[in-house]
Amino acid sequence: MAPHRILVVDDDAAIRTVVREALRREGYVVETATSLAAQRAALASFRPHVLVTDVVLPDGNGLDALTETFAAQPDLPVIVLSAQNTLATAVRANEQGAFEYLPKPFDLDELARAVAAAIASRGAVAMPDSEAAGEELPLIGRSPPMQDVYRTIARVVSNDLTVLVLGESGTGKELVARAIHDLGSRRTRPFVAINMAAIPRELIESELFGHERGAFTGAQARTAGRFEQAQGGTLFLDEIGDMPADAQTRLLRVLQSGEYSPVGGTRAIRADVRIIAATHKDLPRLIAEGLFREDLFYRLNVVPMTLPPLRERGADIGELARHFLDRAAADGLPRKALSEDGAAALAAHSWPGNVRELENLMRRLAALTREDVIGSTQVARQLGARDLPAPALSGDGGQDSLGEAVEHHLTRYFAAFGRELPPDGLLDRLMDEVERPLLRLTLAACKGNQLRAARLLGINRNTLRKKLGDRGIDAGDVRRMGGSGGSPG
Structure with a gap:
C-alpha cells in the first residue's frame, strides 16, 4: 500500500521543518505550503489524505478557508494548529468541520496520533453546519490546562x-x-x-x-x-x-x-x-x-x-486579573491598570477561592487603590500580607526565614476554609506554589536566559523546560518582564 500523503501549511519555516521530518519518520509522504494560495495548488496537485494547517496565514485565515477546502474534498480530515489558543478558536475549528484542534506549542507525538486517527476516519468528517463562534466568550485563559477544557467544550456543543x-x-x-x-x-x-x-x-x-x-400545605x-x-x-x-x-x-x-x-x-x-x-x-x-x-x-x-484550580493556571492569572479590572470599570468602579510586578505577585498567591477569589480581589483593588496602576505592594496589602517578613533563604529559623513566611502563608490558607479542611493533596499544592514563583522570578532575574536560570537553580535545561511546561509558565512572557520580578522573596 502506498504511503499516505500529508500536506502541512504554516508560514513558520521552523514549524514546517519539524513537523515534516516528524511525519516522515512515521512513514508518511509530506509536502509543505506557506500560504492559502500555495495550499490550494497543493490540494489540487498533491491530493493529500490529511491537511495540517495553521490558522493565521499571510494571505488569510485557515479556518475561513475550510469551507472552500471541504467543497473541493469533502472527505479530507483537517487538523488545525493555532497559537491563538482561545475557546473561540477551539469551538470554531470544531464548527468548521476540523477533525482535530491542537494548540501551539503542540507535542509531536500527539500530532502523529492525530494524523493516524484522521487517516483511520477518512470519510467520517462532518461538514460545517453552523455559524462560527464569536470571540466574546465567558472563559478566559490560554494555559495548557484550559486548552483541555476548550477542546472538550468544542466537542460537546454539537x-x-x-x-x-x-x-x-x-x-x-x-x-x-x-x-x-x-x-x-x-x-x-x-x-x-x-x-x-x-x-x-x-x-x-x-x-x-x-x-x-x-400537593402539600401551602401549595395554593x-x-x-x-x-x-x-x-x-x-x-x-x-x-x-x-x-x-x-x-x-x-x-x-x-x-x-x-x-x-x-x-x-x-x-x-x-x-x-x-x-x-x-x-x-x-x-x-x-x-x-x-x-x-x-x-x-x-x-x-x-x-x-x-x-x-487557579493555582494550576499561573499563565492565565494576569489576563484574568486585567479582565476583572475592565469589568469593574464597566460597573462604575475607577479604571485601574495592573503592572507586571503586580501580576507576578498575584501569580504567587495560593488562591484557595480560585477565580471567584481573584475577581473579588480585583474589584476590591479597583475600589480601594488610590494609584492608577496596581503593583505588588497594593496586591500584598489587599491579600493581607503587608506584615509578611521578607523571607531569607538561609533557613536559620529567624524571624525573616523562609519557614516563617511559609507558616504565615499556610495560616492564612487554613483560615480561608473556616471550620472545613482544604482539599486533599496539600503537600503537592504547596510544592507547586513554591516552585511556580521560584521559576518565574529566577527566569525574570536571568532576563529569560533559560540556561543561566537552570544553572542558578542547580538543574539542567531540559528539566527546567519540563517544569515550566508542567507549571503552565510561558517563558516568553517572563522574558518580556525582564528583571521586574526582583529577587526571590
Missing part, C-alpha cells in the same frame, strides 16, 4: 450528551455550563440553573419537578419546576453531590425514562432538556460511603470535565 463538570469551588463550573449551552443548538432556549446545596431537602423535588395545587397553585422551565434548553444541576438520596432516586428515574410527574400529580411530562451537572465533591468517595447513587453517577458522567 450534541446533547450529559456533561459532569468537576472542580473546586470558584473554578467557573457554571461559566462552562453556560458556554456549552450558548454555543450549542439549544442556545435560543432557556438555560436554567439550580443549586442543590441551597435548597432545603424537603423542597428539592418540588423545585425540580414542580407541584400541583394542594400549580407551580412549574426547573425541568419544565428549561424545556427545550439546558438544566444545570449545580452541587449535585449535595442532593439527598430520595431526590437522587427521582432524578435517576427521569434520566432513565425521559419523563417526570409534578409533586402531587399523575400526568407524565416529557423532559426535553440537556443535563449538565457539577460538583466540587469527590463523587466516587461519596458512592463508597453510601451517600451518592452509583447508577446516577454513571448516568451523569457521560462526558466528564475537570476544571483546573
Whole structure:
C-alpha cells in the first residue's frame, strides 16, 4: 500500500521543518505550503489524505478557508494548529468541520496520533453546519490546562450528551455550563440553573419537578419546576453531590425514562432538556460511603470535565486579573491598570477561592487603590500580607526565614476554609506554589536566559523546560518582564 500523503501549511519555516521530518519518520509522504494560495495548488496537485494547517496565514485565515477546502474534498480530515489558543478558536475549528484542534506549542507525538486517527476516519468528517463562534466568550485563559477544557467544550456543543463538570469551588463550573449551552443548538432556549446545596431537602423535588395545587400545605397553585422551565434548553444541576438520596432516586428515574410527574400529580411530562451537572465533591468517595447513587453517577458522567484550580493556571492569572479590572470599570468602579510586578505577585498567591477569589480581589483593588496602576505592594496589602517578613533563604529559623513566611502563608490558607479542611493533596499544592514563583522570578532575574536560570537553580535545561511546561509558565512572557520580578522573596 502506498504511503499516505500529508500536506502541512504554516508560514513558520521552523514549524514546517519539524513537523515534516516528524511525519516522515512515521512513514508518511509530506509536502509543505506557506500560504492559502500555495495550499490550494497543493490540494489540487498533491491530493493529500490529511491537511495540517495553521490558522493565521499571510494571505488569510485557515479556518475561513475550510469551507472552500471541504467543497473541493469533502472527505479530507483537517487538523488545525493555532497559537491563538482561545475557546473561540477551539469551538470554531470544531464548527468548521476540523477533525482535530491542537494548540501551539503542540507535542509531536500527539500530532502523529492525530494524523493516524484522521487517516483511520477518512470519510467520517462532518461538514460545517453552523455559524462560527464569536470571540466574546465567558472563559478566559490560554494555559495548557484550559486548552483541555476548550477542546472538550468544542466537542460537546454539537450534541446533547450529559456533561459532569468537576472542580473546586470558584473554578467557573457554571461559566462552562453556560458556554456549552450558548454555543450549542439549544442556545435560543432557556438555560436554567439550580443549586442543590441551597435548597432545603424537603423542597428539592418540588423545585425540580414542580407541584400541583394542594400537593402539600401551602401549595395554593400549580407551580412549574426547573425541568419544565428549561424545556427545550439546558438544566444545570449545580452541587449535585449535595442532593439527598430520595431526590437522587427521582432524578435517576427521569434520566432513565425521559419523563417526570409534578409533586402531587399523575400526568407524565416529557423532559426535553440537556443535563449538565457539577460538583466540587469527590463523587466516587461519596458512592463508597453510601451517600451518592452509583447508577446516577454513571448516568451523569457521560462526558466528564475537570476544571483546573487557579493555582494550576499561573499563565492565565494576569489576563484574568486585567479582565476583572475592565469589568469593574464597566460597573462604575475607577479604571485601574495592573503592572507586571503586580501580576507576578498575584501569580504567587495560593488562591484557595480560585477565580471567584481573584475577581473579588480585583474589584476590591479597583475600589480601594488610590494609584492608577496596581503593583505588588497594593496586591500584598489587599491579600493581607503587608506584615509578611521578607523571607531569607538561609533557613536559620529567624524571624525573616523562609519557614516563617511559609507558616504565615499556610495560616492564612487554613483560615480561608473556616471550620472545613482544604482539599486533599496539600503537600503537592504547596510544592507547586513554591516552585511556580521560584521559576518565574529566577527566569525574570536571568532576563529569560533559560540556561543561566537552570544553572542558578542547580538543574539542567531540559528539566527546567519540563517544569515550566508542567507549571503552565510561558517563558516568553517572563522574558518580556525582564528583571521586574526582583529577587526571590
